[in-house]
Amino acid sequence: MRGFPLSLFGLLVAIVIGAQRLPGQAQQLTIRVRVSDSAGAPVSGANLSLLRATGTLATAVSNADGRHTFTVNSGDADYEVVARKIGFNRASRLFRPASGDTVAVQLVLVRAAQTLDPVKVTADEALRRKSYHADAEDIANSPRPINDGMDVLLKLRPDMLWGRIGPRDATSYDPCWIRDVWVNGVRIVDPPISEMAIARKPEAPPPLPPVRRGPSAPSAAAQPHQAPADPLTHVPLTVWSVLMSIKPEHIEEVNYVDCFDFSMPDPHARNAVFVILKPGVRFTPGIGSYVEPTRMAAAPDTTHALPRYRMRVLGVFDETTGDPISGVEVIDTASGTKALTTATGTVTLAFLPDGGSTVRLHKAGYRDVTVDVVLAPNQVSPVTMTMRPE
Helix, strand or coil, X not given: CCHXXXXXXXXXXXXXXXXXXXXXXXXXXXXXXXXXXCCCCECCCCEEEEEXXXXXXXXXXXXXXXXXXXXXXXXXXXXXXXXXXXXXXXXXXXECCCCCCEEEEEEEECECCCCCCCCCCCHHHXXXXXXXXXXXXXXXXXXXXXXXXXXXXXXXXXXXXXXXXXXXXXCCCCCCCCCEEEECCEECCCCCCCHHHHHHCCCCCCCXXXXXXXXXXXXXXXXXXXXXXXXXXXXXXXXHHHHHCCCHHHEEEEEEECCCCCCCXXXXXXXXXXXXXXXXEEEECCCEEXXXXXXXXXCCCHHHCCCHHHHCEEEEEECXXXXXXXXXXXXXXXXXXXXXXXXXXXXXXXCCCCEEEEEEEECCCECCEEEEEEEECCECCCEEEEECEC
């Protein structure tokens, strides 16, 4: 009987060790970013953001060599690195890790043009661009949730659906309404019709019964009247299907050419929306937009491999229930650099400098916690913290 607890303890230890080796466990993904200008010179002080889907995982600033390394728990998802600096145009890169645990991303910041335009810009041209143009910044800063390319038009630029004149008559087709979609310069012809598009597109109101004639017929005021039709019923299903299959984070910019614009010779270039996707993103009708893993994945950069102590882990748990807390902002109080905990409540501290640092844990609904951590060769054990609900 005395040997039973030891055997049970050994069994528990074996289970824990085996669980740590499960192939489905989250792997660390290292993303090495280098920011340079168009001449190849490093750009320091650039604001960097690491995004997955539409959420920000971490933010940082490039060092004197224009470099920064992000370390996160990898997942089956698309990642995007965005660089911004005053005086430069925004640069971004989408990628999907295909193999290995390290990805190298090169971003080139192009200086914003400062020369004056000799062409006189009229107020009408400015309004036209505001109505018929949207870029990645407009989509990212939208106060409303944008779920697909169709939402960009519906929620941000409705004039792209029927022109700046608006839906003049919802009961009949207007020749100035949208008809075609172009993606990366290619007109999408006869795409597969999405069942989601059929379900989302409004239906036309049912026809009225025949009008009764004769002495016993009701007066004109008592006759039933046709219900007003939703203008979106006239947007072709092909437009719905194509735009709904494009992810908003894959869009670089969207432009619309209305029925009064004859600058392009192709007749299908009028009443058409032109979608430009970000570098590395492809589009296939019936599938939608996607990132090609083989075009973005890079071999591990062993010359800049992080030592083991740089991968120290911090875990955050609910003080009341003991459950892991995801989405906690782990903020370096000195630099403002931060990272988010994953679904397991953990985050790697590779974004902190060597030596001692003070980090603040913040999440809505919980009291903030401050803790001192050290990154050093003799400090590799995980750091466990608890947060108390408000």
